[in-house]
Amino acid sequence: MEPRRTTAHQPVALHIADDLRIKIETGVLRSGDSLPTLHELARDYRCSITSARAAIGLLKQQGLVVGGRGKAPTVRPAPRRVERSSTRHQMEKDLARQPEEIRRGHGLAEDDMSASLDGFDFEARYSMVSADLDLANAFRVQEGTALLRREYTHRDKKTGVLSAWSVSWLPGDIASKNPDISDPANAAWPGGTMHQLYTVGIEVDQVIDYVTAAMPTTVEAQAWDLPDGTPLLWVRRISLDISERVVEVTDAQYPADRTMLTFHTPLTRWESSR
Amino acid sequence: MEPRRTTAHQPVALHIADDLRIKIETGVLRSGDSLPTLHELARDYRCSITSARAAIGLLKQQGLVVGGRGKAPTVRPAPRRVERSSTRHQMEKDLARQPEEIRRGHGLAEDDMSASLDGFDFEARYSMVSADLDLANAFRVQEGTALLRREYTHRDKKTGVLSAWSVSWLPGDIASKNPDISDPANAAWPGGTMHQLYTVGIEVDQVIDYVTAAMPTTVEAQAWDLPDGTPLLWVRRISLDISERVVEVTDAQYPADRTMLTFHTPLTRWESSR
DNA sequence: GAGTGGTCTAGACCACTGT
DNA sequence: CAGTGGTCTAGACCACTCC
Numbered sequence: 001m002e003p004r005r006t007t008a009h010q011p012v013a014l015h016i017a018d019d020l021r022i023k024i025e026t027g028v029l030r031s032g033d034s035l036p037t038l039h040e041l042a043r044d045y046r047c048s049i050t051s052a053r054a055a056i057g058l059l060k061q062q063g064l065v066v067g068g069r070g071k072a073p074t075v076r077p078a079p080r081r082v083e084r085s086s087t088r089h090q091m092e093k094d095l096a097r098q099p100e101e102i103r104r105g106h107g108l109a110e111d112d113m114s115a116s117l118d119g120f121d122f123e124a125r126y127s128m129v130s131a132d133l134d135l136a137n138a139f140r141v142q143e144g145t146a147l148l149r150r151e152y153t154h155r156d157k158k159t160g161v162l163s164a165w166s167v168s169w170l171p172g173d174i175a176s177k178n179p180d181i182s183d184p185a186n187a188a189w190p191g192g193t194m195h196q197l198y199t200v201g202i203e204v205d206q207v208i209d210y211v212t213a214a215m216p217t218t219v220e221a222q223a224w225d226l227p228d229g230t231p232l233l234w235v236r237r238i239s240l241d242i243s244e245r246v247v248e249v250t251d252a253q254y255p256a257d258r259t260m261l262t263f264h265t266p267l268t269r270w271e272s273s274r
Numbered sequence: 275m276e277p278r279r280t281t282a283h284q285p286v287a288l289h290i291a292d293d294l295r296i297k298i299e300t301g302v303l304r305s306g307d308s309l310p311t312l313h314e315l316a317r318d319y320r321c322s323i324t325s326a327r328a329a330i331g332l333l334k335q336q337g338l339v340v341g342g343r344g345k346a347p348t349v350r351p352a353p354r355r356v357e358r359s360s361t362r363h364q365m366e367k368d369l370a371r372q373p374e375e376i377r378r379g380h381g382l383a384e385d386d387m388s389a390s391l392d393g394f395d396f397e398a399r400y401s402m403v404s405a406d407l408d409l410a411n412a413f414r415v416q417e418g419t420a421l422l423r424r425e426y427t428h429r430d431k432k433t434g435v436l437s438a439w440s441v442s443w444l445p446g447d448i449a450s451k452n453p454d455i456s457d458p459a460n461a462a463w464p465g466g467t468m469h470q471l472y473t474v475g476i477e478v479d480q481v482i483d484y485v486t487a488a489m490p491t492t493v494e495a496q497a498w499d500l501p502d503g504t505p506l507l508w509v510r511r512i513s514l515d516i517s518e519r520v521v522e523v524t525d526a527q528y529p530a531d532r533t534m535l536t537f538h539t540p541l542t543r544w545e546s547s548r
Numbered sequence: 549g550a551g552t553g554g555t556c557t558a559g560a561c562c563a564c565t566g567t
Numbered sequence: 568c569a570g571t572g573g574t575c576t577a578g579a580c581c582a583c584t585c586c
Contacts (some may be wrong), residue, residue: 009562011574014492021491038553048576053553061335062489068553070583081486086539093541172445184296203544209537212355213530215336217295218288231487231505231530242543256505263483263537265360266277269516270477271333283581285555312572327572338563344565345572 012047016055017182024075034072035065063229072180076227081260089207096195103191120163123153124187128172135169139246146172148182161225163209168193174200174247186240193248197241205242209263211235213256224255231256286321290329298338298349308346309339337503337531350501355534363481370469377465394437397470398461402446411442412512413520417486420446422456435499440526442467448521467522471515479516483537485509487530499530505530 023029036044042054056073059065067073095103129149136143147169155163170193175181177200189196194204211232216224220232232253239248254261282430310318315326330347333339341347352361369377403423410417421443428438444467451474456464463470468478487505490498494506506527513522528535 013574037551039551049553050577051575054574056553058492062491064491068583070552070554070585071553083484086537089539090541095542133322205541205543207539207541208309209539210357211485211507211535212533213507215489215505217336217338218292218332223386229489231489233485233487236332259486261485263360263485263539265363265481265483265537267364267479267481269479270371311570313570323559323572325556328555330572342564344563344573346571458550468580 012045012051013054013058016041016045016047016052017058020055020059021062021064029075031075031077033075034181035074037072060228060252063227079257081258083260085253085264086209086261086263092192092194093204095191096198098191100190103195119157120158121155121160122182122188123155125151125153126182126184126187129169131169135249136247138236139171141170141171141246148172148175150184150187152187159225162223166250168248168250169250171246174202177201193239196237197247202241202247204239204247205244206240208238208240209235209259209261210238220253224253226255227257233259233261235261252269275365286319286325287328287332290315290319290321290326293331294329294333295336295338303349305349305351307349309348311346313318317524325341326532334502337501340479340501353531355532357534357536358528360481360483360535361396363478366466366468367478369465372465372471374464377469391503393431395429395431395434396462397429398458399425399427400456400458401445409523411444412510412523414442415520422446422449424461426461433499436451438526440524442522442524444522445520448476467513471513471521476521478513478521479518480514482512482514483509483535484512485535494527500529501531507533507535509535 011095020029020035022096035056038052039055039057041047042049045052056065060073064076065073066076070179072217117218127149129141131141131143131145131147131148133143135147136145139145139147148171150168150170152164152166152168153162155161156163170181172195178196180186181196181200191198197204211233213233216226216230216232220226221230224232226232233249233256235254237248237250238246239250241247278471287307294303294309297469309330312323312326312330315321315329319326330339330342334347338350338351339347401423403421405413405415405417405419406420407417409421410419413419413421422445424442424444426438426440426442427436429435430437444455448471453468454460455470455474471478485507487507490500490504490506494500495504500506507522507530509526509528510522510529511522511526512520513524515521
């Protein structure tokens with residue numbers, strides 16, 4: 001139907017991809033619908049199958065289309081994103097001074113899967129490291145300072161697919177004040193890091209989250225079982241105690257197609273004027 | 275050098291891309307270095323140039339490699355990300371009750387480019403719309419409720435490239451209380467939306483940011499001039515007044531390769547125990 | 549088994565970069 | 568100008584899905 005080459009020399013694949021994208025956005029093609037086959041596209045646009053495939057590949061990279069493999073590709077349903085809220089910081093702090101019976105069952109360093117541990121393998125790897133430039137800046141300490149590094153991994157028991165991953169660093173001198181903290185056997189600590197810090201006399205006063213996103217490498221995409229066109233959200237969380245010392249740094253990744261990060265910012269009241 | 279086909283039937287392009295990725299991550303290839311040419315890769319891996327190109331294409335999609343076009347592709351330098359902090363919400367609120375002389379020069383709905391307006395074209399488009407399902411949920415009102423929609427666009431004056439983009443909605447009944455708010459001529463309102471709401475007796479009490487990311491469509495990538503493999507951060511900001519009414523909803527996009535969103539969460543003190 | 553997409557090839561043609 | 572990557576083609580071969 002379409003003329004093969006317009007005045008502006010736009011690649012055919014872009015042209016096809018754009019037409020299909022518009023059909024998706026305007027609802028001509030709806031969630032789950034099948035796209036035209038490569039053969040049909042090649043015929044309609046008078047191009048080779050390779051070019052038609054490139055167009056579909058573009059849409060997959062944009063997260064608009066999934067499938068293939070013996071079936072026609074389909075319009076990707078709008079992803080359902082689970083909220084991960086910053087109000088969890090306050091909740092975890094409140095928990096830290098509760099008795100163990102209450103803390104138990106909440107714990108777990110970085111996540112709160114509602115299906116806590118049932119279908120998942122949990123792995124914790126601890127090591128002592130010395131701060132590289134990046135971590136030294138985050139902790140505001142000298143490069144080379146000793147840190148306790150703790151890496152937490154959750155995988156689906158059946159498929160081995162990652163469902164949560166994070167790394168946490170604690171200053172070595174803090175960790176050494178309570179040997180239990182450095183023991184991987186205690187990874188599922190009731191009450192989490194806030195309580196661990198509480199046992200060595202540290203009160204966390206504020207948490208700063210740094211958020212950005214990037215495309216996964218091939219191995220990351222495999223580990224998380226990410227569809228094409230799914231970015232990873234990167235979060236670095238820095239915890240400061242009441243004297244503004246950096247007492248923990250945490251890096252975590254979240255697949256953007258299943259995650260909505262939420263942050264609450266309460267503002268001070270205008271008491272005087274009301 | 276490499277045997278053409280190992281036991282596991284991994285596509286050649288993935289194999290090449292993985293080898294190159296490891297060289298980048300281990301520092302054998304450093305920021306800005308040239309990669310092997312397609313011809314060299316095809317020779318070394320005994321594959322076609324097309325396959326070698328696919329490998330480079332993968333790395334570009336992952337944001338690890340840039341360039342081409344008559345030059346060998348190069349390792350992409352680590353992007354510099356500008357921080358956009360949630361502390362801005364409190365600053366803007368503090369500003370709202372200041373005299374106009376102080377508010378002036380801050381203003382502007384969604385951004386604070388340090389080079390305020392000099393090299394940029396600023397465009398504001400206002401319209402009345404009725405809430406679709408999504409917005410009705412966000413505002414917790416009936417579908418179809420009247421809203422003032424305001425879209426703000428910043429473009430580089432020379433290139434026309436987007437540098438900031440956002441859409442803000444206000445409930446129609448709030449906007450109509452002060453006709454100046456609905457007048458596009460006042461888009462560069464000194465003190466921003468917080469002051470606009472202040473003029474109609476509304477005090478914003480908390481702000482909630484919802485953050486996720488997605489790959490840009492072809493047109494978005496063009497509009498922002500995004501390199502391959504760059505996700506867009508999506509932020510929906512919801513402002514609540516002191517009676518917990520939703521008084522503004524804002525959607526904004528930020529290119530992930532140049533943006534680091536930061537969120538501060540102050541925690542309540544354990545006054546009693548210290 | 550027919551139809552689908554995925555991988556791969558060899559080669560043509562073009563546009564861009566450097567010398 | 569030679570060398571580079573970008574687009575495109577036609578066709579082979581494979582793996583998968585569905586009937």
